[in-house]
Amino acid sequence: MQETQIIREPIAYEKVPTRIFPNSEEASKAVANEIAELIKTKQKAGQQAVLGLATGSSPKTVYAELIRMHKEEGLSFKNVISFNLDEYYPMQPDAIQSYWRFMKEQLFDHVDIEPGNFHIPDGTVSPSMLAQHCQDYEKKIKDAGGLDFQLLGIGGNGHIGFNEPGSLENTKTRLMMLDQSTRAAAKTDFGGELTKVPKKAITLGVAKILQAKRIVLLAWGERKAPMICNAVEGTVSAQNPSSYLQKHPNALFVIDEAAGSGLKRMKTPWLVEDVKWTNSMTKKAVTGLSIGLGKSVLKLTNEDYNDNGLSDLLASSGNAYDINIDIFNQLQRTITGWPGGKPDADDTHRPERALPKKKKCLIFSPHPDDDIISMGGTFQRLVDQGQDVHVAYQTSGNIAVSDEEAHRFLEFVIDYNKGFNVENKETLETYKDAIDYLNNKKDSELDSPTVRLVKGIIRKGEAKATCRLVGIPAENVHFLDMPFYETGRVQKNPLGKEDVKIVSALIEELKPQQIYAAGDLADPHGTHKVCLDAIFESLKELRHKNYMKDCWVWLYRGAWAEWDIHEIEMAVPMSPNQVMQKRMGIFKHQSQKDGVVFQGADSREFWQRAEERNQGTAKLYNDLGLAEYEAMEAFVRYHF
Template sequence: MSETGSPVRILAPFDSSLQSQQERFEKVKTLIHSDSASASAQLAGEVAELIQERQKEGKPFVLGLATGSTPVLFYRELIRLHQEEGLSFSNVITFNLDEYYGLSPDHPESYFRFMRDQLFDHVDIPADQINIPDGTVPMEEVYDHCLEYERKIDEVGGLDMQILGIGRTGHIGFNEPGSSEDSRTRMITLDRVTRQDAAADFMGLTNVPRSAITMGVGTILKAKSLVLMAWGASKSEIVQQAVEGPRIDQVSASFLQGHEHAVFLVDEAAAGHLTRFRYPWLVGPVAWDGQMKKRAVVWLSQKLEKPILKLIDEDYNESGTGELLASTSEAAYEVNIDIFNRVQHTITGWPGGKPGADDTNRPERAEPFPKRVLVFSPEPADAFIGMGGTLDRLKEQGHTVQLVFQTSGNLRVSDVASLNFARVLLEMAEATHVSGWENQREYAESILSALEEKGEFGIDPEMVRKLKGLIVRGEARDAATVCRLDNEDTQFLDLPFYEKGRYRRFVLGTEDDELVADVLRSFQPDIVFATGASSDPSSIQALSFRAFSNAWRSLGDEPWNSRCHVWLYGGRDGDIEAHEIEMAVPMSPDQLEEKVEATRKFMSTSDEVFNTSARNQMIAALYDSLGMAEYEAIEAFRRWNP
């Protein structure tokens, strides 16, 4: 195990006797890297060494592979090692974990196609050494096909290494909750959460296959070594359950605890719920600064379901936080008052600062007023989901607000929305007996033809993606109007990484950074709101935030930069942790309803479940439980310090 950035070898044997006191709740080797890129690069380097060792011995290296966004950076590094350093895959035999049932190999969302795009087409691995379950096998032949897949693995001597990701349900491969430890390759029905997570790839939940063929847990555990990778805050809770919880079939990844050569390789965000990071006072001494005290007291209040001001000395001593009182020589009452005030001071109805007020204990400074506020929304709906009520309030209070949609969002638009538009346009052209409608007729017919030609799951041609982007653009403007923003208050960047890519295939470039930098340089904001800092590194939100952070750092010498505050808002993959909230903006029932109304404007992406009201009401309920005033809903923010 390691602290962040440690050079400890990923594939080194695990010796539990070397665990530190801070790691004692972890039941499997767990390595934390500062980011997914460094972790992926180190793993690829170690895998390359093993491949080359086997080449010298004249033996094959049998590698089990995973799909999804998690291993993409690992595959890109393997490709780089092949193209730039001569790593050969001629002796590598691969077995993929799974495949959707019913998808042909050339389907754009099949895992066969994914592996070709992400790895196989870029290295020198022989085609007959690639093994992936066949999603087109007739139903009556699936059982025999699965037995044959197991036989092939055994025939080559078993898997030398298996690469894994982890789903939100805790699955490895497609071993959904309930999969037994000794299960083998088989067909399985996909959990609804798993299908929801894949909905964007398939242009809607209804298009996601309901079944898949997957290696079993027992098949996976037979591999000589296992590496499970996880990135982003959205994976932190399930990583904690798999690493520190019991071995149960409801979390198939937990079975890795029983494997002698298994390792969880995670970034800081995905490690966030491990005890040594989330509750460090339970595993050793800590420095009780203001932030750590707030974290511990908020946790204690939630754990005991008692308001902060009602906590007593015994509560601290009996719950593992007695050291806080001992180290500060303060009684519980004094600590409670301090933390109660800290939490209370995060609450403000003036997210842009209250002019002329004493801002000593306010989240945002009073001056200048009005402020120039720049809001970045990775996908068009993101800003409304995370801070729709705050957008409305900033505008109402007289600030100059510019809402920047970083990507067009066209990949989330269903074909139905495009079909409806084209059909209406065609009917108008046919019903209008005035010259000049020929172009509209031709355009509508070309859209209808393109949609029919690509089929249900094909890749949208450029003209269709452009139309879908315009549909979302109209919805985004309607949503902005609900939040008091005019058309001139919105801007669409259409960042190239998104327009040129697809889900799990995005590559951020310098042109993306430069477009964001141009916006910052031109607007010169006093406040910036952004999201995506802790998201899955390959997600649209994380890539959009990286474009912002790259641009921000490139403009560090600009006079306005040092005066500008950057606030992070909660994204699609979750809200800000209770102890991290530094600004809490309450909403009335009417304001919450207006926010919900804004998100409803995104009708072309109707499969998405924003659930904005429940999320904001949960934050309000949290503040209420801590002893704060009772609000209908709250939007939460934290400061970003680059």
């Protein structure tokens, strides 16, 4: 593991060695390097390297780096034997969701591993042979000499492999009933329909995992933070199977900052080690203290600071009264009802500039509804206050439309043509073929081009309807259809030059004074991440242009989470009427209501998530001693 890439060294009191990297890319490269070194060491000794491999989003970048090393550096997999952790049951190997197919597409088809040297549990084995199949699978691992290296991910409920909460330490390879939260999280791979997600899976047992000579667990994103914190700092418990790794002599957690955000060394570093009391660190400590004690910032006392591990802050920054006033003022200055800047006002302590009075604002929306869900109130204010607002929908969002919704629209077009005697037999036949395709579509099949086109048109129409409601002219609405997204499946292509070119061209054309972009990276391998990377790459290319000197970039977050209070640099308050107006805008996205495809484990609809999140932010400001608002949307400025 490359020490130079690690941003935090392991902390002694943590019960599993844990290394935190700035992002999943750097972490994945470090893990890939360790695997490559193991393979090469075994090669020199004339031995086989026995790898335990995982599926899911977490190891994808590791596999991509191993492929790169094979193609560019000559890393050979001839001496590799691999055993995968699990497979859905029942599951055909050619199904889109099968782990057999996943591993071939993500790794095996791109390297020189021998065809008979990779093993994956068989999702087609008959029920009567399941027990024997599981025993044979463990015997194959034993006969190969045991696992030299086991790569793991972690589920939102702490599962490793498919060893769900309640799995005991001595469990063997077996058929496992999947937890409801696991199935809900997997809906995205099954067209968003929970009924299509298998209820069972074959999984390597906890006991066999713990027998591996080396174990590395990967975790990216803030949604994994609670379980990572519990596994690293909590007690060993069957309710969090990943905590069993505390007992392993050579286990390591490799995580990014978001996944580590719940650890003490990240959340309250002053309780772990000496810290430099920068303004950001002070703001984090004071707001955390205020929230923890349930006292407004201005009511905090010297005793509160001393009794809660912040005596060093008092020693370096003065008494509580002075610190409180400073932090309170900083919080107050983040609040503005003029996200585009207030004309003819003193902007010394405002988050945005007063000039130019009319700004050209470009809102990037990864999907056709992120703009209204995440910053709908701010969106409306910018328009109402006379800013020149443009919206760029980066992807079509077509995979988030259900087959039934597409079926309904296809029938509408056919009936419309019949009703008006439109003679276009070729077009009608194309749509009829699309309906037939949907009626006979198998789980292993992708949407046909016509179906994908229809689903994209549905999302585009909903976005246009929202823009009409807000007051955006049609010429200010831009559909970018970035190529990386158009795979017809959940798994997207990597960010490409053409994607960046499309984003750069729009920025170059509009020359905006404000850019709003989705900074929600809860899933670092998701669409939001790729869309944000495209914007960042464009900003790098264009930053030397004269017009970019006057461009400020604000990052908003999605319906899943909000910025921490100490990070927020602009908070836009919303009245009850504005909250209702935002809800009406979200309602325009009818295909995303009432059984949305990618709802995830959260059963609330997007308008409910957005309102509760915005109301939660407003309450937090109020609890800290600031004015009481109905709701708030929050932003962080990105300096490029």
